[in-house]
Amino acid sequence: xxxxxxxxxxxxxxxxxxxxxxxxxxxxxxxxxxxxxxxxxxxxxxxxxxxxxxxxxxxxxxxxxxxxxxxxxxxxxxxxxxxxxxxxxxxxxxxxxxxxxxxxxxxxxxxxxxxxxxxxxxxxxxxxxxxxxxxxxxxxxxxxxxxxxxxxxxxxxxxxxxxxxxxxxxxxxxxxxxxxxxxxxxxxxxxxxxxxxxxxxxxxxxxxxxxxxxxxxxxxxxxxxxxxxxxxxxxxxxxxxxxxxxxxxxxxxxxxxxxxxxxxxxxxxxxxxxxxxxxxxxxxxxxxxxxxxxxxxxxxxxxxxxxxxxx
Amino acid sequence: xxxxxxxxxxxxxxxxxxxxxxxxxxxxxxxxxxxxxxxxxxxxxxxxxxxxxxxxxxxxxxxxxxxxxxxxxxxxxxxxxxxxxxxxxxxxxxxxxxxxxxxxxxxxxxxxxxxxxxxxxxxxxxxxxxxxxxxxxxxxxxxxxxxxxxxxxxxxxxxxxxxxxxxxxxxxxxxxxxxxxxxxxxxxxxxxxxxxxxxxxxxxxxxxxxxxxxxxxxxxxxxxxxxxxxxxxxxxxxxxxxxxxxxxxxxxxxxxxxxxxxxxxxxxxxxxxxxxxxxxxxxxxxxxxxxxxxxxxxxxxxxxxxxxxxxxxxxxxxxxxxxxxxxxxxxxxxxxxxxxxxxxxxxxxxxxxxxxxxxxxxxxxxxxxxxxxxxxxxxxxxxxxxxxxx
Numbered sequence: 001x002x003x004x005x006x007x008x009x010x011x012x013x014x015x016x017x018x019x020x021x022x023x024x025x026x027x028x029x030x031x032x033x034x035x036x037x038x039x040x041x042x043x044x045x046x047x048x049x050x051x052x053x054x055x056x057x058x059x060x061x062x063x064x065x066x067x068x069x070x071x072x073x074x075x076x077x078x079x080x081x082x083x084x085x086x087x088x089x090x091x092x093x094x095x096x097x098x099x100x101x102x103x104x105x106x107x108x109x110x111x112x113x114x115x116x117x118x119x120x121x122x123x124x125x126x127x128x129x130x131x132x133x134x135x136x137x138x139x140x141x142x143x144x145x146x147x148x149x150x151x152x153x154x155x156x157x158x159x160x161x162x163x164x165x166x167x168x169x170x171x172x173x174x175x176x177x178x179x180x181x182x183x184x185x186x187x188x189x190x191x192x193x194x195x196x197x198x199x200x201x202x203x204x205x206x207x208x209x210x211x212x213x214x215x216x217x218x219x220x221x222x223x224x225x226x227x228x229x230x231x232x233x234x235x236x237x238x239x240x241x242x243x244x245x246x247x248x249x250x251x252x253x254x255x256x257x258x259x260x261x262x263x264x265x266x267x268x269x270x271x272x273x274x275x276x277x278x279x280x281x282x283x284x285x286x287x288x289x290x291x292x293x294x295x296x297x298x299x300x301x302x303x304x305x306x307x308x309x310x311x
Numbered sequence: 312x313x314x315x316x317x318x319x320x321x322x323x324x325x326x327x328x329x330x331x332x333x334x335x336x337x338x339x340x341x342x343x344x345x346x347x348x349x350x351x352x353x354x355x356x357x358x359x360x361x362x363x364x365x366x367x368x369x370x371x372x373x374x375x376x377x378x379x380x381x382x383x384x385x386x387x388x389x390x391x392x393x394x395x396x397x398x399x400x401x402x403x404x405x406x407x408x409x410x411x412x413x414x415x416x417x418x419x420x421x422x423x424x425x426x427x428x429x430x431x432x433x434x435x436x437x438x439x440x441x442x443x444x445x446x447x448x449x450x451x452x453x454x455x456x457x458x459x460x461x462x463x464x465x466x467x468x469x470x471x472x473x474x475x476x477x478x479x480x481x482x483x484x485x486x487x488x489x490x491x492x493x494x495x496x497x498x499x500x501x502x503x504x505x506x507x508x509x510x511x512x513x514x515x516x517x518x519x520x521x522x523x524x525x526x527x528x529x530x531x532x533x534x535x536x537x538x539x540x541x542x543x544x545x546x547x548x549x550x551x552x553x554x555x556x557x558x559x560x561x562x563x564x565x566x567x568x569x570x571x572x573x574x575x576x577x578x579x580x581x582x583x584x585x586x587x588x589x590x591x592x593x594x595x596x597x598x599x600x601x602x603x604x605x606x607x608x609x610x611x612x613x614x615x616x617x618x619x620x621x622x623x624x625x626x627x628x629x630x631x632x633x634x635x636x637x638x639x640x641x642x643x644x645x646x647x648x649x650x651x652x653x654x655x656x657x658x659x660x661x662x663x664x665x666x667x668x669x670x671x672x673x674x675x676x677x678x679x680x681x682x683x684x685x686x687x688x689x690x691x692x693x694x695x696x697x698x699x700x701x
Binding site: 006007009010013014017018108111112115116119120122123126214218219220221223224225226228259260263264266267268270271274275278 | 395398562565569571587
């Protein structure tokens with residue numbers, strides 16, 4: 001028990017650090033799904049964001065430029081998804097899977113060109129943590145919550161912003177209408193196709209920012225597979241979080257907590273089978289989906305292609 | 312038209328027969344949309360492009376792409392589980408290969424095959440066999456099981472082709488092979504590697520607490536850690552070791568979190584990693600805890616330098632590819648021999664020290680290095696005793 005209490009601050013730190021990339025990608029997915037687009041290509045978009053952010057920050061020496069260009073790259077990749085699913089009305093799941101195959105391959109190809117020609121490029125830039133005086137000294141939670149990178153603070157600030165957007169802005173309500181009943185929305189003068197494209201732009205940018213967090217805030221390197229399934233976890237947190245920003249935050253933190261707990265248990269019980277502990281966050285995800293993954297929840301027109309002329 | 316296709320019945324036929332004036336119909340759950348030929352073609356090309364990029368994502372650059380080195384020359388190719396820029400296992404192999412090529416000018420390097428999954432390993436090897444490549448290298452013991460049939464077939468049909476599998480004990484891991492005639496393996500002396508890291512850790516730790524992260528629980532991983540701890544405890548018996556043998560090789564964040572846990576709960580101040588990208592994450596945690604008090608010993612390539620503030624030295628492995636090339640040229644390669652890489656033949660060595668290692672400590676390390684080389688520093692019993700407790 002003493003060992004667990006000693007480990008708690010580190011678990012909380014791991015929780016918040018682990019939650020940020022998932023939170024960013026999941027908030028992007030909330031925009032996408034609120035507009036009726038299930039984008040399972042988050043994993044691929046995050047990989048591109050992670051690589052482009054890493055490479056641009058290394059080349060320019062400017063981490064924020066890395067984040068920005070990484071987000072732009074995520075948008076570009078997600079435009080493939082948008083064109084296929086919105087304009088061509090292709091199957092969203094199949095297109096998302098294609099993105100998951102294509103995008104990490106683009107990232108790896110770019111990485112090999114970038115680092116293969118100059119091994120010094122293997123280690124990139126890293127964003128410094130920003131401790132909030134006083135608050136970061138609070139026992140147990142202070143360091144975890146108030147000693148973060150600026151990108152992490154921005155991710156958490158984004159939660160009330162997104163919530164406010166969907167509930168108090170006309171555009172936010174348009175998003176929700178498009179996700180619920182696009183034909184009714186169209187009759188009210190909402191441009192459904194444009195709304196879906198905007199959703200894809202926001203989703204691509206935020207998911208890529210989540211990827212860039214991994215290489216610019218977590219560790220200053222890019223490796224093939226660095227996203228490690230976080231894109232899929234983000235998808236699950238959107239369902240678990242009932243398609244709301246606050247719910248997504250809670251789900252991301254819970255996943256982050258179980259991930260931190262998994263590492264703490266690995267460190268504490270070295271002789272025990274590590275794979276058992278590694279399963280914990282994913283078991284949590286499955287259990288959460290069993291309880292919260294109701295078919296009847298979520299935007300009604302989610303995942304369905306929109307045909308303007310259909311009655 | 313196949314069931315489950317985007318094209319509905321009839322509509323697909325219309326596409327095949329060129330029916331419809333400008334476009335083709337795509338259907339999804341009884342909902343039909345007009346798609347122009349240009350869009351359909353775009354989708355097709357996009358799909359093909361995705362597959363091509365996916366395929367070439369795993370390939371990198373090589374010093375020379377030409378496969379034909381002339382009648383006097385030899386060709387060498389490497390099939391790898393990861394990428395040549397991973398900063399660890401695969402990069403170590405690639406650098407060993409490049410070193411060997413520098414001293415063997417008759418040899419030409421073909422494009423390495425990176426990110427090769429187990430399921431594709433045999434096909435990748437067969438493609439080189441078909442080109443009569445003189446030496447095909449597999450960088451890990453998984454290739455020993457993947458290549459059993461390819462080796463057997465090649466022994467009969469392509470006698471010029473030779474196989475070198477690294478990190479493999481032929482007596483246990485190639486026992487099922489029909490023939491070992493064209494095969495050799497490389498087996499580094501893991502006890503020496505671990506002991507070298509152990510003396511450095513033992514002399515540099517102030518908290519008497521050291522850590523080790525391994526990617527996979529292999530016999531070689533257990534031997535390395537056991538020798539690492541045994542050597543450190545030879546310096547100071549009160550030293551304690553923390554370990555994780557199944558961290559994988561890609562999740563850098565796991566390395567950070569694990570090391571943070573050990574620093575906070577066990578006061579670990581020196582780490583040795585055997586998990587490629589995960590080691591980078593571990594270094595990040597050491598750096599956050601203080602790069603002047605928390606140190607890392609890298610492997611298998613020498614990376615100490617200004618851009619690695621926590622790395623105090625590296626245990627370097629050379630995969631003895633030059634020796635394999637010499638044997639092929641002399642006609643003595645094969646029969647399932649294992650080339651042992653050790654401190655005598657340059658297979659195992661310590662890299663350069665950072666300025667954080669004081670001169671007196673460096674002198675002591677050199678003294679212990681000689682004892683490790685002669686086998687006097689730690690015994691097999693010391694190592695086995697720790698191994699049994701894991």
